[in-house]
Amino acid sequence: xxxxxxxxxxxxxxxxxxxxxxxxxxxxxxxxxxxxxxxxxxxxxxxxxxxxxxxxxxxxxxxxxxxxxxxxxxxxxxxxxxxxxxxxxxxxxxxxxxxxxxxxxxxxxxxxxxxxxxxxxxxxxxxxxxxxxxxxxxxxxxxxxxxxxxxxxxxxxxxxxxxxxxxxxxx
Numbered sequence: 751x752x753x754x755x756x757x758x759x760x761x762x763x764x765x766x767x768x769x770x771x772x773x774x775x776x777x778x779x780x781x782x783x784x785x786x787x788x789x790x791x792x793x794x795x796x797x798x799x800x801x802x803x804x805x806x807x808x809x810x811x812x813x814x815x816x817x818x819x820x821x822x823x824x825x826x827x828x829x830x831x832x833x834x835x836x837x838x839x840x841x842x843x844x845x846x847x848x849x850x851x852x853x854x855x856x857x858x859x860x861x862x863x864x865x866x867x868x869x870x871x872x873x874x875x876x877x878x879x880x881x882x883x884x885x886x887x888x889x890x891x892x893x894x895x896x897x898x899x900x901x902x903x904x905x906x907x908x909x910x911x912x913x914x915x916x917x918x919x920x921x
Contacts, residue, residue: 771873771887777865779894782919784858787817787901789916790908791851798911799847808840810907811850815840817900821857821893827879828889829864861893 791814794801799811808816819840822833839853873887884892908915 771891772870773865773868773873776873776887776890776894777862780858780862780865780890782921783894783897783901784855784862786916786919787814787858787897788851788855789919790814790901790904791847791854793908793913793915794847794904795911795913796847798907798913799845799850801907801911803906803910809845810904810911811845811847812840813900813904813907814850814854815842815845817897818854818857820896820900821861824879824889824893824896825861825864828877828886828893829868831860831864833860861890865890 794810800809802809815838819838825831826833834856839850839857842849842853868886873885873890875886877884877886877889879889879892905915
């Protein structure tokens with residue numbers, strides 16, 4: 751009976767250890783997402799950055815700018831680290847491929863640097879993001895979900911411009 755209890759305890763401990771998110775794992779996921787987002791930015795031709803599939807929605811450049819602004823907003827709120835500029839990427843005057851690409855990729859660098867400056871125990875800290883209580887790790891996960899959603903939306907923009915979006919990059 752003691753052996754069975756010991757084995758169950760070890761299995762629970764092992765599964766718990768593997769289920770935990772670490773800053774190193776999160777940083778690696780954000781680095782992968784940055785590379786994938788760059789592929790999207792590169793896939794859209796320069797003249798497609800102003801493309802709006804319908805007049806009511808964001809242009810490709812604004813969609814990527816929104817993604818960048820949210821990256822900053824989530825992580826600034828969660829960590830208390832001020833973003834480099836108060837300017838909105840989505841609303842900046844220069845909506846060129848070069849300017850949007852640079853600003854969007856810098857938002858990923860901001861997140862990756864934040865993660866590399868944290869410990870795994872920081873992810874369990876209680877924070878308030880957009881008025882909601884959550885763990886810091888949850889804020890990073892929700893930010894990741896948000897950027898994935900908006901990057902995915904731009905697939906349609908790229909196809910409407912006659913270009914080919916990047917292949918899925920799960921790993």
